[in-house]
């Protein structure tokens with residue numbers, strides 16, 4: 001017996017030894033490979049020069065809800081779609097020269113929402129949950145408390161400096177993230193007059209604030225026609241009228257066109273991809289694109305006729321058009337791009353939808369990188385908050401990111417998936433115990449990963465999110481930051497707002 005074992009050990013030892021070189025060449029991960037990666041990185045980073053120039057342009061990308069676990073899972077998905085094991089992949093913005101962490105809590109909450117977060121990183125002031133463009137003295141949902149507490153944003157400062165401004169989102173253009181740029185309102189849900197008309201205190205709805213107060217805005221691309229059209233106007237794509245339509249008799253789309261005409265601008269209003277693709281940025285001064293009655297589709301569903309009728313552009317193509325229009329201004333521009341559907345997928349507890357939108361968002365960042373230069377453009381990629389997604393268990397290297405953990409079962413003898421949520425709709429108990437998912441296909445887009453706590457919607461999470469930055473002054477974003485610092489860095493780098501007369505800015509401007 002002992003002798004047999006000895007022979008067996010010798011054989012396997014020998015075979016193992018012989019196999020080892022092959023094993024490495026399988027995916028090339030030899031010791032030389034890992035040490036080579038380090039040495040290449042060192043060669044590159046050791047030569048990094050601080051870019052202390054002026055940012056003529058600032059582009060801020062917000063992956064809504066793109067917490068760190070979402071970035072990791074997104075990069076694994078990207079690698080696996082490219083036929084790799086996945087973990088070794090990078091999303092392109094992870095290669096930006098500087099990264100930092102952002103503390104996302106709001107004035108009144110450990111875990112923030114998109115409204116208080118956008119107020120914080122666009123206006124530079126932490127605020128209360130649910131409020132937009134107001135400081136922490138206002139009370140959510142109370143119209144009368146919003147007056148006198150209004151605060152300005154990087155968008156206002158950029159307009160004052162003579163720059164062109166605009167934004168792209170895959171949510172409604174009146175939704176919390178973009179509205180943090182331009183609205184001052186005590187309740188993020190007051191997107192149309194259907195919500196404000198019964199308020200006492202004279203609060204103007206978010207859509208009306210955009211059209212009335214921001215005629216300067218040259219790019220508005222996203223969803224949300226319902227808050228711009230009268231309730232009795234037929235939606236061109238849906239063929240119905242939204243119950244959220246306007247009751248004040250205003251057709252804000254028509255008013256936007258008239259306003260742009262009044263500014264002598266060659267403007268375009270579009271609501272589908274065909275018309276979008278026909279816009280010539282060289283001759284177009286301003287664009288309003290409203291591609292859905294409400295939010296735009298998940299990128300995963302964009303070509304699915306069950307969801308999308310008239311066709312809508314990708315976030316990458318919207319970003320490209322935005323930059324081409326805005327960059328005609330010799331004073332530069334400020335652009336915000338929001339990947340909103342990452343957040344929506346997570347709220348539904350459907351990680352696959354969220355992660356495919358991470359990849360669509362990455363393409364938008366790539367597009368911007370391709371057509372801008374880090375010499376004069378500060379690009380920031382960050383998130384407003386995370387989600388409760390976890391990547392756990394000990395799945396094998398290369399195990400499908402949407403698959404069950406392949407190395408072990410749970411204590412109840414049933415399989416579990418690598419991706420799980422802490423809370424949300426994925427909570428399932430059948431007959432007193434966790435369901436058996438052995439025969440469940442967990443890789444389909446509609447699959448809801450299991451959750452520990454039942455909630456109507458999966459929630460945001462409170463841990464830090466990452467900031468990725470390149471371009472002028474991007475090194476200021478290394479380290480651990482309050483999310484509100486980001487507004488200051490953008491203003492300082494582009495010499496606007498409180499920093500428009502800052503000595504360093506003036507010096508750089510004259511020397512540059």
Ligand SMILES: *[C@@H]1O[C@H](CO)[C@@H](O)[C@H](O)[C@H]1NC(C)=O
Pocket residue numbers: 194195197198
């Ligand atoms: C606003 O008031 C009208 C008339 O009193 C009422 O019918 C409607 O339901 C109210 N709307 C909201 C959103 O409360």
Ligand SMILES: *[C@@H]1O[C@H](CO)[C@@H](O)[C@H](O)[C@H]1NC(C)=O
Pocket residue numbers: 271272273274275310311
């Ligand atoms: C797109 O919009 C244009 C302008 O309103 C319209 O003529 C065209 O039919 C629309 N295309 C589709 C596919 O709905």
Ligand SMILES: *[C@@H]1O[C@H](CO)[C@@H](O)[C@H](O)[C@H]1NC(C)=O
Pocket residue numbers: 277313314316317363
């Ligand atoms: C962008 O639009 C072009 C057509 O103008 C299309 O061929 C391309 O696939 C689009 N890109 C994305 C990422 O959707």
Ligand SMILES: *[C@@H]1O[C@H](CO)[C@@H](O)[C@H](O)[C@H]1NC(C)=O
Pocket residue numbers: 431
């Ligand atoms: C419920 O669980 C009990 C105890 O485990 C089992 O005896 C019973 O068959 C189960 N019922 C169903 C409908 O699965």
